Amino acid sequence: MVLSEALVFLECRECGKTFGHVLAHVCDECFGALEASYAPSRFSVSRSVIEGRRPSMWRYWEFLPLLDPSNKVDIGAGYTPLIRAERLAKRLGVTKLYLKNDTLNPTYSFKDRPSSLAISKAREFGLKAVGCASTGNLAGATAAHSAAAGLPCYVFMPKSVEKAKIKQAALYGAQLLLVEGTYDDANRLAALAADRLEMGIVNVNLRPYYVEGSKTMGLEIVEQLGWRTPDRIVVPTASGALFSAIFKGVGEAEQAGLISDSRVAMTCAQPLGCSPIVQAFREKSDTIKPVRHPDTIVQSLAIGEPGDGYQALRVLRESGGVAVSLTDDECVEAAALLASTEGVFAEPGGAISVAAVKRLVEEGEIGRDEEIVCCVTGSGLKTIELMPEPSGVRIIPPSIDAVKKVLNTY
Ligand SMILES: Cc1ncc(COP(=O)(O)O)c(C=O)c1O
Numbered sequence: 443m444v445l446s447e448a449l450v451f452l453e454c455r456e457c458g459k460t461f462g463h464v465l466a467h468v469c470d471e472c473f474g475a476l477e478a479s480y481a482p483s484r485f486s487v488s489r490s491v492i493e494g495r496r497p498s499m500w501r502y503w504e505f506l507p508l509l510d511p512s513n514k515v516d517i518g519a520g521y522t523p524l525i526r527a528e529r530l531a532k533r534l535g536v537t538k539l540y541l542k543n544d545t546l547n548p549t550y551s552f553k554d555r556p557s558s559l560a561i562s563k564a565r566e567f568g569l570k571a572v573g574c575a576s577t578g579n580l581a582g583a584t585a586a587h588s589a590a591a592g593l594p595c596y597v598f599m600p601k602s603v604e605k606a607k608i609k610q611a612a613l614y615g616a617q618l619l620l621v622e623g624t625y626d627d628a629n630r631l632a633a634l635a636a637d638r639l640e641m642g643i644v645n646v647n648l649r650p651y652y653v654e655g656s657k658t659m660g661l662e663i664v665e666q667l668g669w670r671t672p673d674r675i676v677v678p679t680a681s682g683a684l685f686s687a688i689f690k691g692v693g694e695a696e697q698a699g700l701i702s703d704s705r706v707a708m709t710c711a712q713p714l715g716c717s718p719i720v721q722a723f724r725e726k727s728d729t730i731k732p733v734r735h736p737d738t739i740v741q742s743l744a745i746g747e748p749g750d751g752y753q754a755l756r757v758l759r760e761s762g763g764v765a766v767s768l769t770d771d772e773c774v775e776a777a778a779l780l781a782s783t784e785g786v787f788a789e790p791g792g793a794i795s796v797a798a799v800k801r802l803v804e805e806g807e808i809g810r811d812e813e814i815v816c817c818v819t820g821s822g823l824k825t826i827e828l829m830p831e832p833s834g835v836r837i838i839p840p841s842i843d844a845v846k847k848v849l850n851t852y
């Protein structure tokens with residue numbers, strides 16, 4: 443189904459000016475961020491039609507800003523499992539806990555969702571090269587989708603990013619520009635490249651389209667719960683894009699009549715050493731103070747100047763949510779607990795949502811009987827160097843006696 447441009451357009455979040463279906467990300471009147479909007483008739487799709495489609499993020503076609511399906515770059519992102527986590531719930535002292543396991547995406551993080559959409563749009567706009575600014579996971583996702591689309595890809599990311607993430611992106615064929623600086627330095631360089639070299643940087647000039655891919659995580663959660671929201675969704679947060687997009691997806695599911703009530707307390711988790719959104723929320727401030735020197739091992743969430751920070755603050759207030767920062771140790775411990783109770787192996791940044799539930803329950807900010815969905819956004823295999831030294835490992839000679847000796851000690 444090729445769609446008319448009139449059904450999808452960009453709109454300024456601040457002043458409401460509309461922009462048609464163009465490659466732009468900032469309002470020329472007020473410098474506000476642009477976001478995709480849809481004519482209400484675009485959302486005319488039923489639950490059963492969606493349920494009959496392939497298990498992929500693209501099953502929510504009516505909610506995505508692509509016009510021609512032949513431009514789709516689909517390597518299998520989305521429709522990841524939503525699993526009931528009873529053993530973990532017990533350990534955290536809650537009764538109804540679910541995990542949205544986005545480690546099971548083609549490049550092992552949720553970033554495949556926005557990348558799949560952004561690279562499809564790059565194709566639709568006829569761009570000749572693409573790229574991204576990345577804290578690590580987006581690099582692999584953008585590089586993989588560019589490889590599948592046959593487009594050259596340029597990745598800007600801090601030199602300090604975990605080795606596996608660097609190798610992964612390089613092996614998909616991307617050109618890597620490792621910046622001696624922070625993510626925010628890399629992001630500024632990527633923005634320059636977007637302007638000067640007419641490149642489609644997925645999270646800069648393609649951003650209004652890119653974030654729409656992340657919306658599918660919200661749509662999937664409500665579908666997988668039987669077309670309803672949980673009480674709370676807990677989201678690992680850096681720029682605030684995923685956090686805001688999930689809420690947008692849930693709201694649009696209500697607009698489309700797929701769910702009857704979109705209320706859900708959106709809960710934002712950031713690492714203590716880089717938590718500008720949490721800080722503004724806790725101080726009840728309307729100003730997000732940039733963090734110039736992030737101080738955390740959770741590099742995937744180390745964004746000091748969050749591009750969607752103000753939007754995330756609005757979502758926190760509108761949804762009645764809460765924001766919390768966690769120490770590096772809490773994130774690593776949460777990753778270990780998640781692996782050992784549920785068999786889900788996440789990076790500390792991906793498991794920060796679990797650490798958040800633990801802390802908020804202890805502090806009495808989350809009720810024990812709330813129905814909670816923790817988004818688990820990236821795989822632990824990419825951050826193996828951050829994981830605790832394993833216990834329960836013995837090196838033995840190849841003899842049955844050695845095995846017997848070990849077993850006797852259990
Ligand atoms: C594993 C993981 N989770 C969550 C996020 C947060 O995404 P956002 O920048 O949309 O807030 C990132 C960002 O890179 C990430 O790598």
Ligand SMILES: [Zn+2]
Nearest residue numbers: 454457469472
């Ligand atoms: Zn504007």
